[in-house]
Amino acid sequence: MTERVSRMDFRGSPGRDGAGVNLIRTFSHGEVREFDPFLMMDYFNSKDPNDYIKGFPMHPHRGIETITYLVRGEIDHEDSLGNKGIIADGSCQWMSAGSGILHQEMPQPSEHMLGVQVWLNLPKKRKMSRPAYNDLTGENIPLVEEDNLKVKVLAGDYKGTVGPLVEEDTEPFFYHFEALGEAAVTFETDPDYNIYFFVLEGEVEFDGRTYPMASGAVTEAGHQMSFGFNQPAHVIVLGGRPLREPIAWGGPIVMNTQPELNQAFADLRNGTFIKQSGTGI
Template sequence: MSSNDSARVLRSIRGMPTSDGAGVRLTRVIGTPSLPELDPFLMLDEFGTERAEDYIAGFPDHPHRGFETVTYMLDGRMRHKDNHGNEGLLTPGSVQWMTAGRGLVHSEMPEQESGRMRGFQLWVNLPARDKMSAPRYQEFAPERIPQLAPAEGVGVKVIAGTVDSVSGPIQQPATDPVYLDIELSAGTAWSYRLPEGHNAFAYVFEGDVSLGEGEASHAIELQQLAVLGGGSTLHMRAGAEGARLIVVAGRPLREPVARHGPFVMNTREELMQAFVDYQEGRF
């Protein structure tokens, strides 16, 4: 495989502390002034704390329209309910891929009063043709998510996409996403071939890792996001402490984005209509 096919780090950024919902403390990594979006990804939040006061107020009822939310729980328990009668419990290692479509009102509330709460929420845009589709959920307990050891010292959870002909449970034809949770032992190297033409990023949430090949390799530290590009094969090597990172990729939509708060549409008119529909109870 030629080195000019090697994916490289186009830029690396750190998230910014913020709070959302009823005061839940988060680190926002995509959806900030330094990285407003990475088509089709609109937002990435990491949450992680042992302090109950940082998460206990949760995310009371709030609306969504026009995009998808992907919640990946690493530690802790979160219950979701919506105004269409759906309800579920996210436990450690579980994933919920919610398509808000034309609109719903839901809540995400912690089902614990102490202990660690850790995970990610990713917002994925929907194409114009799907923005007013019916809301739906793809929800998977940890045992439904394939875990592979593709090489010595490498563990991969396949949430979406394919590793060694094993595919994750999440399907979304519009953006054809990849979502991998990769654990590397100290000093271990592994390579993964990203889908051609996808936008991709890696985010390190334990340890540190170098991405890329040879002189083009780039050290990515804890809580840094690397925007990837230039080639399809992502070479990664863990530092002395080992590493754990998510690698996420999706087909860009290349459509105009009109967004405000919990609504993401294509035009300002559609955005205004979303506010009207929500206020008049049509979600």
Template sequence: MSIRPTLETRAAMETLEGAGVKLHRAFGFHKPSELDPFLLFDDFRNDSPEDFQKGFPWHPHRGIETITYVLSGSVEHADSLGNQGKLGAGDVQWMTAGSGILHQEMPQGNMSGQMHGFQLWANLPRDLKMTTPRYQDVEAKEIPEIIDDDGTAVRVVVGEFWGKRGPVDGIAADPQYLDIWIPPGVKKTLPVDTYRRAFAYIFEGSAAFADASAPTGVLLEKEVGGEEVNIRDMSGNRTLVRFGTGDEITVQAGEEGVRFLLISGAPIQEPVAWHGPIVMNTGEELQQAFRELRNGTFIKPAH
């Protein structure tokens, strides 16, 4: 077994998207090979409705899949194929844009006016860029949760983990998408397939991730839950952790525990031509997509 080194930790950057939604972007719109097959990751979390209620009005997608995971509040959605629905707390939607779709997503706060969710973009390989669009809407109750003896809890959204399989299937990137809670002071080693690119995104509490060159993962200076850790090495809220190669990660939870997404997928390793919500392989394919948007032939008949 080999521990994946931590290549980088960085804070998600505040930005505006849609019709003025305030969110934090962990990565996106540069270096598409960095976390191939994943292109973009947004954390939309707000306590004030004015920061999100204008939402993401009608816009196109082609050549990608979008994964929306709602933690609190809800998201109403509709598309050019006639689909419409509402994602509530704990629900997931995996949308394969394929050959092209127009859709909108309108967040709504919970009873206290709060909204929190994530959106991840995954690239499609060349032979699936123009596949027929489809949706998979998954309710929270369908997502298996595993509780380990030490209190670690894992929701398996996609992929297989500790003998449980998530309900979303048929995804081109064959990803693993896990929502993990580790209690205060607990140190945990988690498997990750060797051949996948992987990242973690911390959104509650703090943690240190062990490095291959230092199996403890930290310089020992302060005791937390019976083990010494260097608090300066702790990564906290809205932090992206990008891993190198290996087949496991080791996490030391901080004093308040840690909750994070652990996401991995098989790299596509193809050329990327990307502008806004459309991702193709060549500049000509990208230009064609925008020509079709202008002349009304963007949406293709099902095949």
């Protein structure tokens, strides 16, 4: 079987977003073709609440899904559809903005804030779909235990264990590997998928190289993927079917054409941005 290797390594760069949240933007606008169907990923790793306490006050989204996953920490969430929730240690919030939603994410002071937010693109046919929301607590995420390794399956199928979160068009998977010490893992992958990994903590051996904390790689096509661990570590692996559709991106809104993007901002100005009520994913 063809082994996946690195196509492009990435690290990202320090940035600030929301009302003044310090973060690492690992990839965004300039790398869309490499990561398709994923648009962006922000990485949070801080033991200083001043880095994130100002949070992300109410703001709009349209045309995307946001996936917020915390290994450690706590974030309060609220949106214009009446949903409220807390993302805490080992929990995930998966929100499909669809035709439009306003929401806020407010991190709470924690001993250690460690996690990511990923933006997943919606296909053209579902850009204006009904918004949806799902809070997934840690105890509801399937756990696979292997030698010196724990694997949380948020989405997709990992060796027969299926995650609860589903997106019908790009069929993404999201795995969180926690190495407890020396460990090795190999799993099968669809060669048509774009797949990347990122080291949240510790380090990992991949493709004959050592990737330290806050680094990762997008991989070449292949039928399987292998990692080696020499110490405790947290690594996430995400993959999905590329959409290969045009993108018109303006801040928190991602559409297919500039007129669609213009209409979205006109809707915001006119108070007509929220088109329909939401549902659960």
